[in-house]
Amino acid sequence: MRIMPEGHTIHRLAAQHRELLGGRVIHAESPQGRFAAGAARIDGRVLRETDAHGKHLLLGFDDDTWLHVHLGIYGKYAFGLVPVPAPVGAVRLRLTGPGHYADLRGPNTCELLDPGEKKALHDRLGPDPLRADADPELAWRRIGRSRTSIGVLLMDQSVVAGVGNIYRAEALFRQGVDPARPGRDLTREQWAAIWDDLVFLMAEGVRVGRIDTVRPEHTPQAMGRPPRVDGHGGEVYVYRRFGMPCLLCGTEVRTGVLSGRNLFWCPSCQTS
Structure with missing residues (x-):
């Protein structure tokens, strides 16, 4: 793929x-x-x-x-x-x-x-988390009044630029946000946390040349589990892990199609 x-x-x-x-x-x-x-x-x-x-x-x-x-x-x-x-x-x-x-x-x-x-x-284009001139408030003005789900909005390049399927799935998981939640139902604090996480994760992607999203306590070494083997080359929580147990709670990771793109989430960890 x-x-x-x-x-x-x-x-x-x-x-x-x-x-x-x-x-x-x-x-x-x-x-x-x-x-x-x-x-x-x-x-x-x-x-x-x-x-x-x-x-x-x-x-x-x-x-x-x-x-x-x-x-x-x-x-x-x-x-x-x-x-x-x-x-x-x-x-x-x-x-x-x-x-x-x-x-x-x-x-x-x-x-x-x-x-x-x-x-x-x-x-x-929307604000890019990797640009010094990015203003997350510009994205919030659209997200905060939109009935569209945050899972769709994060993939809209006119809302937030540079986020793809992996960063979308992983940032929402890390913040415990249901990807189906309408943008207007998010709090400003939740959006700020998602944005800050995207800034951190994507900057790490620039630094190491691959997408790694798991926190230190959830790495294969820390958890005593086999490393992830996947073409995108990094350790993740939910992306392409459908049917596998969530690394945090053990619930089966789910997948579905949202606006033509595969979506991955944990129904137990992502409830807000």
């Missing part, structure tokens, strides 16, 4: 581009050919800055052009050292600097934006 990268992955990609290619003249090409015109426009430009907002990666060049990438489900990046090898597979965009290159394959979006278009992108 493929999983769309969540916000921590995109912020890590922004940091990788900044570290490996930032401040350098970049050669851009589209071996696949689908982004040939766009690559020609940024070829020979300096990668001036990098940015990330939710699941959107933005690379800024010295002519005020921004490369906007949304990986979607199938997109992925690969970095390597020069000299660059012959491209393998459908490489949409290859960026090469003096020492490193970056290959982009299969993105949902790969386009160039001017500063006004970049601002419009930011304006339509």
